[in-house]
Amino acid sequence: MAQVELIMPKMGESIMEATILKWLKEVGDTIEAEESVLEIATDKVDSEVPSPVDGVLSKILFEEGDTVEVGKAIALIETESAASAESSSDSPSNSQQETNSVDLPQASVSQTVEVEESQRQVQGTEVKTRFYSPLVMNMARQEGISMAELERITGTGKDERVTKRDMLQYIEDRKQAKTSQPTEQPQKIAVPQPPIAPPVETPSIQSPATPKVPTPPRITPPKVDTDGNVEIVEMDRMRRLISDHMVMSKQVSPHVTSFAEIDMTDIVNWRNKTKDSFLKREGEKLTFTPIFIEAVTNALKDYPLVNASVDGYKMIIRKDLNIGMATATPSGNLIVPVIHNADHKSLVGLAKSVNDLANRARTNKLKPTEIQGGTFTLTNVGTFGSIMGTPIINQPQVAILAVGAIRKKPAVIETEYGDVIAIRHLMIASLSYDHRIVDGALGSTFLNRVKYYLESFDKNRVI
Numbered sequence: 001m002a003q004v005e006l007i008m009p010k011m012g013e014s015i016m017e018a019t020i021l022k023w024l025k026e027v028g029d030t031i032e033a034e035e036s037v038l039e040i041a042t043d044k045v046d047s048e049v050p051s052p053v054d055g056v057l058s059k060i061l062f063e064e065g066d067t068v069e070v071g072k073a074i075a076l077i078e079t080e081s082a083a084s085a086e087s088s089s090d091s092p093s094n095s096q097q098e099t100n101s102v103d104l105p106q107a108s109v110s111q112t113v114e115v116e117e118s119q120r121q122v123q124g125t126e127v128k129t130r131f132y133s134p135l136v137m138n139m140a141r142q143e144g145i146s147m148a149e150l151e152r153i154t155g156t157g158k159d160e161r162v163t164k165r166d167m168l169q170y171i172e173d174r175k176q177a178k179t180s181q182p183t184e185q186p187q188k189i190a191v192p193q194p195p196i197a198p199p200v201e202t203p204s205i206q207s208p209a210t211p212k213v214p215t216p217p218r219i220t221p222p223k224v225d226t227d228g229n230v231e232i233v234e235m236d237r238m239r240r241l242i243s244d245h246m247v248m249s250k251q252v253s254p255h256v257t258s259f260a261e262i263d264m265t266d267i268v269n270w271r272n273k274t275k276d277s278f279l280k281r282e283g284e285k286l287t288f289t290p291i292f293i294e295a296v297t298n299a300l301k302d303y304p305l306v307n308a309s310v311d312g313y314k315m316i317i318r319k320d321l322n323i324g325m326a327t328a329t330p331s332g333n334l335i336v337p338v339i340h341n342a343d344h345k346s347l348v349g350l351a352k353s354v355n356d357l358a359n360r361a362r363t364n365k366l367k368p369t370e371i372q373g374g375t376f377t378l379t380n381v382g383t384f385g386s387i388m389g390t391p392i393i394n395q396p397q398v399a400i401l402a403v404g405a406i407r408k409k410p411a412v413i414e415t416e417y418g419d420v421i422a423i424r425h426l427m428i429a430s431l432s433y434d435h436r437i438v439d440g441a442l443g444s445t446f447l448n449r450v451k452y453y454l455e456s457f458d459k460n461r462v463i
Helices: 082-090 092-107 111-123 134-143 147-151 164-175 194-201 237-252 265-282 289-302 347-362 440-455
Strands: 002-007 017-023 036-041 046-050 055-060 067-069 073-079 255-263 308-311 314-317 323-325 376-380 399-403 407-415 418-434
Touching (some): 134 147, 255 440, 265 347, 289 347, 289 376, 289 399, 323 347, 399 440
Antiparallel strands (some): 002 073, 017 036, 055 073
């Protein structure tokens, strides 16, 4: 029998750890390759972790609620591997090393737990622990907030959990010395010398060598009156993450939105003529989304600065065209699966990728790699009847395109015999972009290039 480590997967470029929500398998359960073993959560998305091999779950190294760094082993799976077993029996030293590698993760569960244990020893008192999201723990480490201090922060989330908003408010108050309590100060700082206090109380998370955009002043939301005939419903975890991500995006990026009206008549007529034969031949529905994605990828090739990210005062121009498509889930939340290298796919390939990702997004079956790495996002607000929208940029991207409902309207058409009024299928598209690197000229030019590709669609195209 050989043992294979189940590793905490990387869920995104900036995600370094994840929290275990639920173990779907127990020790002793038989597992097939690609079968989900546990559910994990990051500060961006929830996902399931599949088994890389067939085998039996022999050991669980972390419990539900533990936060684990990316790349660490979280469980051991025994497999029927003759080659591995033979290799292990021939080399006792290898067997010993394998045993050591199994015990190591259990000895150091996670950085979060180490911080908590060290704080208990320093304080010498019992600390009441509660669940903290990876985002909150990252903020605590960056600000030098101890576990004991973190426990004293009043949480406004479900079960009194500390949210990002709570952390931002506490950090701001602490810098202004509004929340300092003299009775608790000796526990925080044992040495009375004043010069020692500032580094402990107000550590800086910014590196002087790297210029950063100043943090905008925090706006405290007004207190909501909950008296009277109301119903109070807690946001679920996904909705809280979306809320924090959208607020962060508006704080980080100066949003500008441009609009264009697009004549979709040729595309509508072509799709109506093609969709039945396409469904019969490919077994897939032909929607407008793959056509939009094809036009976007062509426009991004013409204007690569829109396919970028911002890092301080650096512009990171992405060479891969990975298009995210905002998808509504049955719970009412939003997830953005990504079509990687969309410019390498034909229209048929795009249609199949769109349908596959959308279906699995609605059933929570997406793989971690399918929700990361996006360089540009498309959202179809017209699906629900909206004429147009002003979407929020999906960080760390710099632009997002929204397409509205396609409606029949009278329009002026230029012909060789003069201008005429005709019934056309018109759609309003909007592009929200980050004004730090995308100016109005570039944003409007890119949007009009998308318009050009859509209006130039070959109505006799064969797929």
